[in-house]
Amino acid sequence: MGHRKEASIIQSGIVLMKEKIARHTFHIKVQSQDFSQMQYVPGFTAQFFLGNPHYDIDCEDRKYSFWNYEPVHQIADFAICTFSNGKGADWIKSVQPGDIVYFEQPRGKLLVDNSADNYVLIGDITSLSHLYEINRGLAISKNIRSFVYTESNEDIFPDIDHSFPFEYHIINPVSEKAILEKVKRIFPAGFENTMVYTVGHPATCITIHHYLKNECNAPLHHLRTKPFWK
Numbered sequence: 001m002g003h004r005k006e007a008s009i010i011q012s013g014i015v016l017m018k019e020k021i022a023r024h025t026f027h028i029k030v031q032s033q034d035f036s037q038m039q040y041v042p043g044f045t046a047q048f049f050l051g052n053p054h055y056d057i058d059c060e061d062r063k064y065s066f067w068n069y070e071p072v073h074q075i076a077d078f079a080i081c082t083f084s085n086g087k088g089a090d091w092i093k094s095v096q097p098g099d100i101v102y103f104e105q106p107r108g109k110l111l112v113d114n115s116a117d118n119y120v121l122i123g124d125i126t127s128l129s130h131l132y133e134i135n136r137g138l139a140i141s142k143n144i145r146s147f148v149y150t151e152s153n154e155d156i157f158p159d160i161d162h163s164f165p166f167e168y169h170i171i172n173p174v175s176e177k178a179i180l181e182k183v184k185r186i187f188p189a190g191f192e193n194t195m196v197y198t199v200g201h202p203a204t205c206i207t208i209h210h211y212l213k214n215e216c217n218a219p220l221h222h223l224r225t226k227p228f229w230k
């Protein structure tokens with residue numbers, strides 16, 4: 001959530017489309033010539049300004065994951081949620097097709113990594129688009145298990161190709177202990193060749209990470225854990 005960005009690092013694009021795809025999620029398509037500067041890898045994120053940083057130098061920003069990127073026409077998809085009722089949620093509610101949106105050069109840390117044979121993808125609705133993009137970036141030969149948790153069916157949206165490739169679970173209220181107990185059932189016996197992406201709800205990320213590290217002795221370099229908010 002940085003402030004006072006140098007004008008030279010501010011990139012922009014046009015919102016081609018906005019659609020409400022679930023009770024708390026909007027899908028936007030953004031086209032930008034600036035996207036041609038990035039070496040896109042699934043797992044990239046863009047830091048969007050919640051306004052025009054050229055005029056408002058204290059403009060806040062929020063990180064959103066690429067759900068899909070189409071390089072020929074330089075069009076990116078994002079799924080932006082409103083669960084928080086925060087400034088990012090207000091921003092996406094107000095964004096309209098035709099608007100210019102501003103962001104920093106996209107980059108990523110939580111990238112697709114094809115070096116393991118087995119994968120477990122765990123996340124909530126806020127991180128669902130990120131997991132869909134990682135899932136499509138994994139080779140067809142990989143053995144992939146998944147666990148997506150949400151409080152309501154009405155929050156689940158399909159992947160960009162309209163498929164539902166994951167295992168979705170209603171857990172109401174979201175409880176890290178309840179999720180851990182259910183997730184344990186899909187973990188393999190050993191973790192030598194298994195990579196686990198745990199993203200989304202902070203307490204759940206931390207609980208699962210500690211379990212894998214302390215009770216399963218999972219190698220740390222195979223744990224991709226990222227709480228999506230504080």
Ligand SMILES: Cc1cc2nc3c(=O)[nH]c(=O)nc-3n(C[C@H](O)[C@H](O)[C@H](O)COP(=O)(O)OP(=O)(O)OC[C@H]3O[C@@H](n4cnc5c(N)ncnc54)[C@H](O)[C@@H]3O)c2cc1C
Pocket residue numbers: 045062063064065066078079080081082083084085086087088089090110126127129130226227228229230
């Ligand atoms: C690597 C990464 C990728 C991300 N990708 C996406 C993405 O693709 N789509 C997306 O919607 N968000 C994504 N986020 C989260 C996003 O950056 C914002 O943090 C989130 O949207 C909340 O911002 P806000 O201004 O609306 O709420 P804030 O003002 O930051 O928070 C308001 C309150 O809501 C709580 N809160 C924040 N987020 C949530 C939530 N999701 N559910 C429940 N409570 C919440 C906070 O704890 C706080 O109490 C990502 C975050 C990271 C770190």
